Amino acid sequence: MVNLYFEPFIIPFIVGVVVLFSVMWTKFISWISALPQSDRRMMRSGIFSVATVVGALWEAFRECLLHLKIGRVNGRLWYMHTSLAFGWFLLIAFGKAEAILYLKTPVVPIYVDVFFRKYFPFAHVGAFGFIMDALLLFVLSGLVAAVVKRFRPSVYGMRRTTDHTLGDKLALSALWCIFPLRLLAESFNSAIYDSGSFLTGSLGALWALLLPSRSLPYINEVLWWCYSVSLGLFFVSVPISRYLHIFAEIPLIFLRSFKVRASVRATTFTKLQRAACSRCGICIDPCQLSAEGISLDTQSVYLLRDERAKGATLAKADSCLMCGRCQSVCPVGIELDVIRTSVRHDRRKATSSFDYGYLDTVHVPLATSKVGFFSGCMGRLTPSVAASMRAIAIRSGVDIWFIDEAEGICCGRPQRMAGNLDAADRMRERNEELFVESGIDTLVTSCPICLRTFREDYHLNGIRLLHHSQFIAELMEQGRLDVERGAASFAYHDPCELGRGLGIYDEPRVVLGNIGRLEEVARSRDKALCCGGSLAHLGLDMAQRDRIAAGVCAEFEATGADFIVTSCPMCKKSLSRSTETRVIDIAEAVKMAVGVEEA
């Protein structure tokens, strides 16, 4: 008969573990089983491919324990996370190993190795004792780092960190008590039975010296109870606190490796991603709304937190530039923008209704070329871009058909970002008809906002989709647009939707490199700042947008470049309001360099 080693003090621990795993399993099982059909199909095929499973395991090890992604961003923060997570993991692992070796049987109840010293005070300490003490010290150092981060985030180069709900604070305090209590418990145990190694042993000796030996057993008993209660409390708090992240991230990594993605129409995978948010607060500082003090409680961490509670307000969901800066640094890799869109969609479903019957009356002029240029709504407010493209086309001897010169239908992305998905689809469908019927084989647009939805949502069966900077780069590459490098210097601004959104960083730089001197700003490519003009944010007024843009422009003015070049009509409008330096679109720069007079 298996010895259960039952002792009363392990009850809180057991209760905690039972509650934790039962709640967690039911949650994850129900979420995964409720995944949409297509996701489950991908999951089934993914599970049986050894490569993906091993890859996922390796990623789980790399991220859940070693937090390498944080490491690349912030060394001190990495140490804090890794020491706690990886340290605790090793502590459990070695504890298990020590217990198995000592009892010479693989079947060891979990609480035995957690409270090993209590159970077997006379067991030989030796190497294991040393390792366990070393690991405990390692975890305790992480704990100190965590306390410092909580009260002095600046030590970690963080201006702000998450302000936690009451629930998180309770869970946090329980977690913070666990390891000091373990240290005390093992040291008192060692004071009585000399069962400690270098750390717990020496501390135990100290207790023995200071305290009357008769009192030691009672304190020891109480401490083991406290240790067990703190573990129990923490485990019970995990399902309702940020620490569910510890367990939720693993299935998330696996599902993600099976190509399951969040959808703008929320699925249970959205719930899993939300649960995986550790509320670490890394997404707060990159947010320019926080940096400019415009809104301090609408960042992704707070949105996900509210969504896990009773649901975020539409106002909070709307207060975000969706520039993707937080998403690019989120250590857990949560699809923040997609989730926010799904929240907006859910909050707006009840009241938003659109009637686009009139779209059928909208027609475009007859196509004059296989290459169509779509300037988009914003584009029609920056006519210099289309004019430059016209000049460039003439110079390089290509025909471009300007689709929406007079009027056009919006690409639908602003509606999509606002969560009005059906309305966005209506516009998309009509535009698709117009583009496909026109017979073009290449669709060029100077607006990254349009390009992103063309590529992500539109079904244009085979029409090539290019940003105009890519098109110009192609012309240069093919030698159809001969250009000599001028003296002008350009500081290039990566629009969020083009850079982080579509990963197009290089073509604009190649083009600018060919026509002048390219200056890189301090924060560029995927670190680029948002111009503040974002249509995703429904709450900002002009003054607030200019405040954001001013910060961005300062960085560009610092390069001393002659021109600030961007490749988005919205960015051009936003930046030009907040700087004396001339802000031009990349097409205008090319036209200037090529010196083509108007057609």
Added chain:
Amino acid sequence: MKRYTWDRYQKTIPDDRFYYARSCIRQNFFPGSEAVFLRILRDDLGVDVFDDAKHTSCTGIGYHSDIVPLETIMTVVARQFALMTEAGYENMVSSCITSFGLYTEILTMWEHHPELEEQARANLKAATGRDFVKPKCVVHSSDLIFHFRERIAEKAKVRLVDPVSGRPLKVVDHIGCHYAKIFPTAGIGGSEFPYVLAGMVESWGGETVDYPERRHCCGFGFRNYLVQANRGVPLSNSRQKLESMAPYKPDFIVANCPGCTMFLDKWQYAISEIEGVTYGPDGRGIPVLSYEEMAGLVLGYGPWDLGMQMHQVSVEPLLNKLEIEYDESHKFLGNNGKYISHPAHCGL
């Protein structure tokens, strides 16, 4: 009611010898009014007012409805003046506001465009062989009653005062637009604060009410009224006035134009039938009197002799308030004692 600029608009009104140009509409809507006007001036005040059967309608209702051209109406008016001259009178008193507006308008046009006068003179000569002399003075019949208001006050048998509480009756005075708004200087008190009716009311003990829509037109307007489908316009305009005056709880309304007097009275009936809303404190409407009826009551004439039984808003509440005796059973009996039918009443 505090007034400011009314004293800047005075006009001289002769004391005697008037040629009476009757109104074509008023004889149908308020037959008693014109009769009592003559009786008051002749019998009570001894004024010589010549009632000439030969004069015709001034055709203003046609002119304002784009049916009668300008030359025709000028010739008809010229004929009226000719009749006046033949009868040996120089002052004309017009019973109808529209006529008064027209006579003033035409005389002013002749002043600025003498050739029009010559043309009218030629037309009249060709058509009737008559010639005419322009009247020395044209007044409206309410001007005359206003002019003699103190003498009437002296003979008054009834004061416009609530005998029980002694408080002056609250009277809404409504002035026909053609009286003051076209030629402000031709009306007593100008267009902002016309005083012709207010003067009477105040001399006879009453008090006029200044409600926000006081200056608003009753909406009669010939073209609005003649076409049935358009009658919604005057009805809505009158309602706007009634809604605005209701809070002041006026005791009665007095008007000096055939259209206003009839419609402020009859539209109250229409509104109560269409919307079920009846104005006036006791829910039986606000009585609407012509100034002759008001003067008649003050001088003690019998209400049925004044033709007040023809009103759509029953006048009994006002008569009871003023403690004026009347015989309910004779209300709808003609002079010959025969039943002369009755209008549908408001609020019954």
Added chain:
Amino acid sequence: MAAKRVIVIGGGVAGMQAAVALKKQGVTPMLIERDITLGGKLCRWDRLFPSGTRAGEVVSPLVEAISETGIRTVLCGEVSEIVGDDSRVEVMLTDGSSYEAEAAIIATGFDLFDASLKEEYGYGIYPNVVTSVDLEEMFRSGAVVRADGSEPRSVAILHCVGSRDRQAGCGHCSRVCCITGVKQAIELKQLYPGCNVYNFYMDMRMFGSGYEELYKEAQERYRVNFIRGRISECSGTMDSRVLVKAEDTLAGRPLRLTVDMTVLLVGKQAPASNAKFASELGICVSSDGFFKGADCFDGATLTSRRNIFVAGTATGPKNVGESMNEAVAAAIKAAEYVKGLA
């Protein structure tokens, strides 16, 4: 050779500034003011746009400068006639006294449009219809209340009363009523935050620097409602409130509104004396009755009489700053002229 003398007619800010400037130019100025005190209309104003400066802070330094530099001042001096030629001017007062000098600066200011002439607005008829001047005096006295002493919960401010109005016989724009309307709207909201203020305008003519910002502040911070439409008439209601009728031209619909108080932004008119002086001295006035300078540029303060100069709102509606600048210009021109005389 005795110092040359210049008589300044009108002791408002323009007259006082001209006198002080003349003194600095080494000429002996003399100030004649019809009223019992110096300061002109500013004595009745509370705070000035756009800065909110107290009117006293503009007037008292000038009054002190005049007394310190011993400029001879005649108060309660109503000018009956001005005679003389290009090198002499004699100003006769109604009390029979008369004064001689080489030149004169006419700074007789402006008259306020008599709001009762716009009868349909009910000024003087309905108790709670006041003018911007009445309101300014209420602000000065600190008691901005309705006729019955109660606090106004809603106020309508009417622009262009007696300005740009053929009916009122004044076609010109008085320039400063728009900004006064915005200023008073803000002051009302500061005093009674709960009060709803409605400005009815044809155009918001925010011509000066800082005016447009004040307009924006009125909208954004004080939530003043600006309704584009000219009010046709005001009528009194039973509870002595005022029913205002207008068209909201941007909505294309007529609009009715009952308010506790109506403020008429009265315009500036040329004083009757302008016409009198003009005929006596043979200098010209423009169609709106204000003095016409020799030209609109360098000669703005000169007239067809070489020793007669004009300054301040007598030459047309303007704000306090512009009046004082024009006064200095007139003083310099006058000093130059008289010093040039034999």
Added chain:
Amino acid sequence: MEKAVADIHKGSSGTVAKKFGFTVKSGRAIDIDAADMSVADEVMARVPSWSLCIGCGGCTATCTAGAFADYNFRRLHLMVRRGEVTGLRGRLSACMLCGKCVLQCPRGVNTRGVIAALMELLPRD
């Protein structure tokens, strides 16, 4: 006595409502006293910059949807400020939320914020 000539039919409220061939109409005037400003106040609270509107019509001029549909944004949100909100929701549904009006507004009003708020607050007809 016979009833008046006008044909009589029972009004919905049971009272005898005569048909005269014409009827009474209430005026077209915007009555600020009786206007219900609840929607306007809530939108103003959410989008304070809305107070800066001077009614220049720039938004309607540049409006993408307005070029095709019967949709005049300036007039629509002006009527909200005048308390007349019935019937506006249908028109507003033509908006593509494309954002040109934000870029166009000379006073920097957050027009899209107003639209989003109206989308939620305007009564559904």
